[in-house]
Amino acid sequence: MPLDSSAWLKQHPPKALATLTQPEPFWCLRAHPSEQWLLAGGGIGQLHRIQADGDSWKVASSVSVHSGWVPAIAFHPNGELVVTADTWGKLRCSRVADLAGKPSWEHPHAHAGWIRQLAISPNGTILASLGQDQMIHLWDIPTGKPTHSFRFTETDGFSLAFHPKQGSLITGDLHGFVCEWDPKTGKAIRRMQLPDFYKLDRIQDVGGIRCLRFAPDGNTILAAGCKPTTGGFVQGSSLLVWLDSQRWQVLTTIDSANPNDGFITDLAWHDAGFWLSCSSGQPGQGKLALYPERGGPSFWNAPAPNSHGLVWLARSQRVVVSQTNTGSNGNGRPKTANQEYPSNFSPLGQWRFGSA
Template sequence: MIQENVEKEKSEETVVDFNAIDASQTHQIAEFKYDVPLTTLRTDPTGRFAAAGAEDLAVQLWDLDSGQRRTLNAHKSWVRSIDFSSDGNRIFTACWGGNINVWDTGQDQPTPLLTIQAHRGAARFVRVSPDGTQLATCGNDLLVKVWNLADGKKVHEFCGHERHVYGVDFHPDGDHLVSQDLMGGTNVWDLKSGKRQRTVDASVMTGYDNKFAADMGGARDIQFKPDGRQWASAGITKVTNSFAGIQDPIIVLFDWETGKEVKQLKATDDNVKGIAWGVRFHPDNFIIGAIADRTGKGELWFYKPDEEKAFHTMKLPSAARGLDLLADNRRLAVAHADGHLRLYRMTAKPPAAEAPAEKTEAEKTG
């Protein structure tokens, strides 16, 4: 009788699928340490590589399977934005000096295959087109440019922004761009006609710092929903003292057809001040944000599009400076201000799982 009861209890135990996506159980699974604060992050579409800029001007390229790290040295200033080709074989890096470098991920000691002097002043963002044939950039010269990847020649140059352009991204249809500047001025560009299609108001994502008499704002990240119906922009709002980090992080969703604001995603805790450095749409219909708090720590936000508050937040050990969703849609990569690249998994944590071990120097460098 006792044995029968034991067997019954076992059969009634809940079976946990440790591969099922559950953002509320997100946990850290790995970390890769570098000696310098990281500045930005991008993972390749195959899920093998993660590339991060750092404050020593170099780009670090990690093989996420082996943990081996290679250094991409050529830029003379901080790298602000990175993107990969669809096959993961090429990396595109944009720096404050205005250069775009193109790299081969297969090289043991990478050197630039091509350098494009893209902008006067900082090149703030770089994105590859959905078909992999073009590159969009933007910068402090108030311009948005499109380049042919086959020969590095300029295809389009769009003017219309009145302040530094912080972010740009291709619509999934490949025929349009969205760009956003310091003051929230947002333009939609038609690549077929070569003209501005419309303007969008994102002025909520800016503010005036009275202490330093300076305008503050600009998109730290722009991401389209895969179906193209919305895009998200991450940044700041309600600026009081930006240099001290006294501002609110914010992610704003916009409707593609109307250009109207759909929703503002904000911290669930009013005491959280800082910057939203990353945003991603998850295929399971939720939105992920990465935050740098003025305390030096960070947060991950998880929002459902029809709910006012985040259904989950996760404290991070250091300020986030870049976010990406890996190809398996279960893992997140975050670049941190403490020099760590950390991987997080959005599933239940197996009972036997232990705290992630930091990679050794041999594992990092191969």
């Protein structure tokens, strides 16, 4: 039975909790299966372990085990291993008990540059890595040995996910194509384009499917990103498309219709039967939003400026969102007295739905 969102919100009123303000910028955020701690990928090759501290969080430790930014993290379902990747193409499998120690395995040049996303198969044996080099590599997790490699598109790829029951792999790219692959053979099974995710403007390709997720039963795929309106200083509305994974047909499309809203940057499944998303648009723009399982307008949202990642913690009924500080600085922004640009950082905002 579909969720009655109005009734659910009355029974589980959202409450903003304390925000963790810390000095580091985070690119991605993932929760350990125990939900007792989080791992954030940051700059200059760092991983930040963030420990629960009552209703708040604290950065418990930071280790430098990568070379570039760390945009992708995947915990193994057993909770003992974590795979991390960086913008220089390094892939590393570590024991969570010793993130700074000798890895279980690593590949300094797993991809020719930026590794954008990682996914682990439902049975925990296969890792998929997607790179800016237009390649997908499949790895045997126990040994770290490559099993298959294939070029999935003629343009940049952004997203991938394993089917939770069948084990097939789907990918999303810059031109709005969703493709399903057989990981045993590396062969494409089927492919379709969602054209609203892509625009050629000012000699630039902009947009792309930035997130792909299966619902837990595997029957629905959610593709998310941006419907771009201009290139250059890219503007576009947040875009979500629900697909029937069996019929390979579009079920619902939701367009925020505001060109300042920008990209959906991360998605998570709520065990009550709906989706959580975070977004990043023009400076200072971004939202945490809730959407029905099989599509429809957002039934609740809250400001979450320029968010990069989110995690849903079922045991404590909390969502944590990695955001960007207000007044974020860049070229042309005010300088300090020392004529330097202040560094940006990532506050961790959080909300609880009802009582834990």
